[in-house]
Amino acid sequence: MAAVKTPRQKVANQLAIAAVIVIAIIFLAPIYWIGSTAFKPRALATTVPPTVLFQPEVTPFVKLFTRRVQLNRPVEPGAYEAAPWWEKRIYDGGERVLRVGEDVQLSGYPDRFLNSLIIAVTSTLLAVSMGTLTAYGFSRFRVAGEQDWLFFILSTRMLPPVVVAIPMFLMYRVVGMTDTHIGLIILYTAFNLSFSVWLMKGFIDEIPKEYEEAALVDGYTRMQAFFKIVLPEAATGIAATAVFCFITAWNEYAFALMMTNRRAQTAPPFIPAQVGSGLTDWTTIAAGTFLFLLPVAIFTFLLRNHLLRGMSFGAIRK
Amino acid sequence: MTHIELRGVQKFFGEVQVIKDMNLVIEDNEFIVMLGPSGCGKTTTLRAVAGLETIDEGDILIDGKVVQHLKAADRDIAFVFQSFSLYPHMTVYENIAFPLRATRQSKAEVDRAVRQVADVLRIAPLLKRRPSALSGGDMQRVAIGRALVRSPKALLMDEPIGALDAKLREEMRTEIKRLHMKQGSTTIYVTHDQVEAMALADRIVIMNDGVLQQVGTPDDVYTHPANLFVAQFVGSPVMNVAEAHVAETASEARVVMPGAAEGFVFPRTLLGRLEAGGAKGDGLALGIRPEGVLVERERREGYLPVEAHIIEPLGSHDIIDLKVGTQMLRARTKAGFVPRPGEKVWVRIDPAQAHFFDAESGRSFGVRL
Structure with missing residues (x-):
């Protein structure tokens, strides 16, 4: 049946669409800015008003991924001609005094990116799995002092984490966990765990107890019931919790800056360090940021069905 | 097995x-x-x-x-x-x-x-x-x-x-x-x-x-x-339960509800049976299912005149609330048997369908006539 709309409804509808478009533009503007700057020639990065039309180039990415040395004079024309295409880009038309070293070396970015992935993924897995199990326990069993425990868990989030940054740093230094992957993983897991427990408890409370009881009567152990019934039913909640935990761990800046400097450094403290000596190369920073945005976007995109799907889809009568 | x-x-x-x-x-x-x-x-x-x-x-x-x-x-x-x-x-x-x-x-x-x-x-x-x-x-x-x-x-x-x-x-x-x-x-x-x-x-x-x-x-x-709980939980409409006491005449027993001028006629054997069941005379509750309350439009021997209060037509049959003394008895009749509220009807309790309980404990005396 076609919906018949009154003129008033049509206008309201169009206004709503216009509002959505405006909001989308506001929200997407910074992302567009980063994305476009990542492909701009350096000279156009900071023009006022911003340059919208330009010939995109990959120079910022070449700079991002290579380690460069500063030359004390412009490069020889012969050497410029002989350089490969990507190295030519760094010469900025032969006027700049930078070049890729004698042997091409990767910059620190890929390593930092990998660190970010390792640390964010591992801490997310830990926080979500521990959070799910804890939430299941709180949801299904009578725990002595349940309310107090839950409040205690939540209370770990009550003060801004930066407040404890210095004591944490001192403790980490004593046990030798500064600049280690495991150090940041533990930190981020602890940080996300309270959130994960509370969120998962909400989701698991929504799953009727009868599902497990049916499985228990039908010859399954509680563990089997948990894995075969509760986990699939909680998939939506797990996906949502994982996205949040991942974003928190992925974007964390303050602790990463303080706790790591090289081996286990993540991308967030690394990218601004590319400001460089004497020149602020915004295009390289934008390139680093642009790539850094992708994993969260991909992760969220992959889980979109779980995030959007309603919790219960009507197989239980209440 | x-x-x-x-x-x-x-x-x-x-x-x-x-x-x-x-x-x-x-x-x-x-x-x-x-x-x-x-x-x-x-x-x-x-x-x-x-x-x-x-x-x-x-x-x-x-x-x-x-x-x-x-x-x-x-x-x-x-x-x-x-x-x-x-x-x-x-x-x-x-x-x-x-x-x-x-x-x-x-x-x-x-x-x-x-x-x-x-x-x-x-x-x-x-x-x-x-x-x-x-x-x-x-x-x-x-x-x-x-x-x-x-x-x-x-x-x-x-x-x-x-x-x-x-x-x-x-x-x-x-x-x-x-x-x-x-x-x-x-x-x-x-x-x-x-x-x-x-x-x-x-x-x-x-x-x-x-x-x-x-x-x-x-x-x-x-x-x-x-007991009274079972009696009232099972069966629809619910069994009538009314306080009552039993009076004796030469030829019969009469079950009188409070405020009623006359009692319902029961066989004389009721008294002995009640005593055997452990009843002490007072604190007696009469239980009767609506189908055990017999209703007639005309005057009849052994029937008491009462007024129909509320009539619930249920299609296949009617449920009629009758005021007996200060209490209500619900009766089940054929559909449309009593045309409107306020009508005078004659009513009797079928002794074979009556139950007697201890009003205090709710226990049945087990008397079935």
């Missing part, structure tokens, strides 16, 4: 005792309905038999074996929940096959069992669907299918059709009865609906406040209720 026995079962939720000294023997193939108001402990009892609830005292025996320490999974009992609780992430087929997957049966065996149960329950065309795409009745068929598929020792059902609408409920009631006659497994069925209980049960177990009130065939609990 399954035989279930409860011996002195007690259960507390904190301070509250929800099952009080429950003793019950359930025979093989019997269809037992546990009936009572909500919160009477019937569901808790059922869950205790299934192993979903622990008990604090007493024994639960299945085939002579004490099982209260066994896990639910090891009792070989199936449970149908009021909420159906079909797994939404599985198809109907997977739902029914689920209990079999816990055993080490081959794929072909599982498939055969699932299809057989689906045929019996007439849900074969639905096997590929998800539970969310089923109607309420079909969901319950699937839930029953899941319970029956592994041929459990006993089938426990907790208000399995309570969530359905009235028409479907009647349909499913017949279906459950048909299934029990065909499959014949020991069944315990919990409900608060006495019509369901009467229709399905081999024997009804009536509970109130955690106490077992009476166990008997539907006919038994209907015609010989052990």
Whole structure:
């Protein structure tokens, strides 16, 4: 049946669409800015008003991924001609005094990116799995002092984490966990765990107890019931919790800056360090940021069905 | 062959005792309905038999074996929940096959069992669907299918059709009865609906406040209720209960309700029978079902004149509220028998359908004339 709309409804509808478009533009503007700057020639990065039309180039990415040395004079024309295409880009038309070293070396970015992935993924897995199990326990069993425990868990989030940054740093230094992957993983897991427990408890409370009881009567152990019934039913909640935990761990800046400097450094403290000596190369920073945005976007995109799907889809009568 | 026995079962939720000294023997193939108001402990009892609830005292025996320490999974009992609780992430087929997957049966065996149960329950065309795409009745068929598929020792059902609408409920009631006659497994069925209980049960177990009130065939609990609670819980419309005292004349006994000028005529033997039953004269409650209140439009010997107060036309019959003295008696008449409220009618109580209870304790004196 076609919906018949009154003129008033049509206008309201169009206004709503216009509002959505405006909001989308506001929200997407910074992302567009980063994305476009990542492909701009350096000279156009900071023009006022911003340059919208330009010939995109990959120079910022070449700079991002290579380690460069500063030359004390412009490069020889012969050497410029002989350089490969990507190295030519760094010469900025032969006027700049930078070049890729004698042997091409990767910059620190890929390593930092990998660190970010390792640390964010591992801490997310830990926080979500521990959070799910804890939430299941709180949801299904009578725990002595349940309310107090839950409040205690939540209370770990009550003060801004930066407040404890210095004591944490001192403790980490004593046990030798500064600049280690495991150090940041533990930190981020602890940080996300309270959130994960509370969120998962909400989701698991929504799953009727009868599902497990049916499985228990039908010859399954509680563990089997948990894995075969509760986990699939909680998939939506797990996906949502994982996205949040991942974003928190992925974007964390303050602790990463303080706790790591090289081996286990993540991308967030690394990218601004590319400001460089004497020149602020915004295009390289934008390139680093642009790539850094992708994993969260991909992760969220992959889980979109779980995030959007309603919790219960009507197989239980209440 | 399954035989279930409860011996002195007690259960507390904190301070509250929800099952009080429950003793019950359930025979093989019997269809037992546990009936009572909500919160009477019937569901808790059922869950205790299934192993979903622990008990604090007493024994639960299945085939002579004490099982209260066994896990639910090891009792070989199936449970149908009021909420159906079909797994939404599985198809109907997977739902029914689920209990079999816990055993080490081959794929072909599982498939055969699932299809057989689906045929019996007439849900074969639905096997590929998800539970969310089923109607309420079909969901319950699937839930029953899941319970029956592994041929459990006993089938426990907790208000399995309570969530359905009235028409479907009647349909499913017949279906459950048909299934029990065909499959014949020991069944315990919990409900608060006495019509369901009467229709399905081999024997009804009536509970109130955690106490077992009476166990008997539907006919038994209907015609010989052990106390006022059972008398008023079973049967619709509800049995009339009125204070009364018995007066004696030369040839007959008269049961007089408070404020009434005259009493209803009963045979003289009533007095002796009451005494034998332990009645002391006062504190007597008369119980009479609406069909035991006989109504006439014309004056008749032994009938008392009363006024019709409220008439509820129910199509097949009418329920009429009659004022007798200070109390009301509800009578069941043919449809349209008394045309409007305020009419004068003549009424008598059928002695053969009267019950007498101790007004204090509610205990029946067991007098049937």
